[in-house]
Structures are given as C-alpha cells and as structure tokens.
Amino acid sequence: MNKTCLKCGHPNPTASGDPLEACPSCGAIYSRVEAAWGVRPNGANAGAAATTPAHAAPAAPVAPPAEADTVGEFAVWMRLESLYPTFRSLVQLVYWLFVVLAVVCFAGALVGAWNGAGASRVGTFFGGLVLGLLFLIVAKVSREMSLMLADLADAAVRIASKVRP
Numbered sequence: 001m002n003k004t005c006l007k008c009g010h011p012n013p014t015a016s017g018d019p020l021e022a023c024p025s026c027g028a029i030y031s032r033v034e035a036a037w038g039v040r041p042n043g044a045n046a047g048a049a050a051t052t053p054a055h056a057a058p059a060a061p062v063a064p065p066a067e068a069d070t071v072g073e074f075a076v077w078m079r080l081e082s083l084y085p086t087f088r089s090l091v092q093l094v095y096w097l098f099v100v101l102a103v104v105c106f107a108g109a110l111v112g113a114w115n116g117a118g119a120s121r122v123g124t125f126f127g128g129l130v131l132g133l134l135f136l137i138v139a140k141v142s143r144e145m146s147l148m149l150a151d152l153a154d155a156a157v158r159i160a161s162k163v164r165p
Contacts, residue, residue, distance in 0.1 A: 010025035032083060036157075083153070094142070102133070105132035
C-alpha cells in the first residue's frame with residue numbers, strides 16, 4: 001500500500017495500513033495525523049459521501065469551535081485535539097508518580113515525628129516536609145514544562161499546515 005505522510009510529505013510505498021503505523025521519516029502516526037487534519041483514509045467510512053485519496057491534497061485542519069473566544073478556551077481545544085496524546089498521558093503519569101512520592105514523604109514525616117525521639121523527631125519531621133514539598137514542586141513544574149512543549153509542537157504543526165506549499 002502506498003502511503004504519503006501528511007505531516008512531512010514522505011512517501012512510504014511499503015505501508016501496511018495498520019492503524020498505528022508510523023511514518024519512517026518523521027515518526028508521525030498516519031491515522032492520528034489524518035484524524036487531526038479531518039482526512040478520511042481510503043476504505044474508512046465506506047458509506048460516507050467521499051474519501052480523500054492518499055495522493056490528493058489533504059483537507060484543512062479542524063478549526064477550533066466558534067465559542068473558543070479566549071486564549072484559555074483555545075488552549076483547552078488544542079489540547080483535546082493534540083497530535084501527541086501518548087506524550088500527554090505519559091506526562092500525567094509521571095506527575096502522579098511524583099505526587100505519590102510527595103505523599104509518602106509527608107507520611108514519613110508524620111511517622112518520624114510520632115516514633116522518633118528528641119532531635120531525630122524534629123529532623124525527620126522537617127526533612128520529610130521539605131522533601132515532600134520538593135517532590136510537589138518538581139511535579140508541578142515538570143508537568144507544566146512538558147505540556148508547554150507539547151502545546152508548542154501542536155501549534156508548530158498547525159502553523160506549518162497553513163503555510164505549506
């Protein structure tokens with residue numbers, strides 16, 4: 001099956017048609033890029049009025065809803081229509097792992113304060129609190145930075161799709 005990547009334009013004459021098949025050049029998953037651009041692959045939705053052949057120019061990307069008037073609403077729409085949902089899910093998983101580590105540190109601080117004696121009681125309590133706060137700060141900052149990176153990548157693809165030749 002001959003397939004041309006909508007993201008980078010690289011032809012792939014050995015494409016298998018697998019729904020999760022990726023472009024050998026840029027790594028984009030064909031079905032996700034087609035879904036983001038609103039293009040139906042050949043054979044999909046056989047009852048639909050028209051399908052877009054692989055060699056035809058792709059349709060324009062799906063426009064944001066009219067009610068997305070503010071920057072925040074647009075950002076929410078863009079994140080829902082992301083080309084990188086796996087990366088976003090991985091970021092959320094790492095965030096929650098850091099939150100769990102913070103909770104464990106806070107629990108350790110309480111247990112150390114309860115079971116310790118003298119200076120070790122105070123040291124364990126404040127050490128656990130500081131470590132827990134550190135994990136929470138790292139979790140929040142790393143999640144925000146990673147999602148910002150994904151937002152930039154999504155925006156770059158959307159901008160490039162509008163200025164392609």
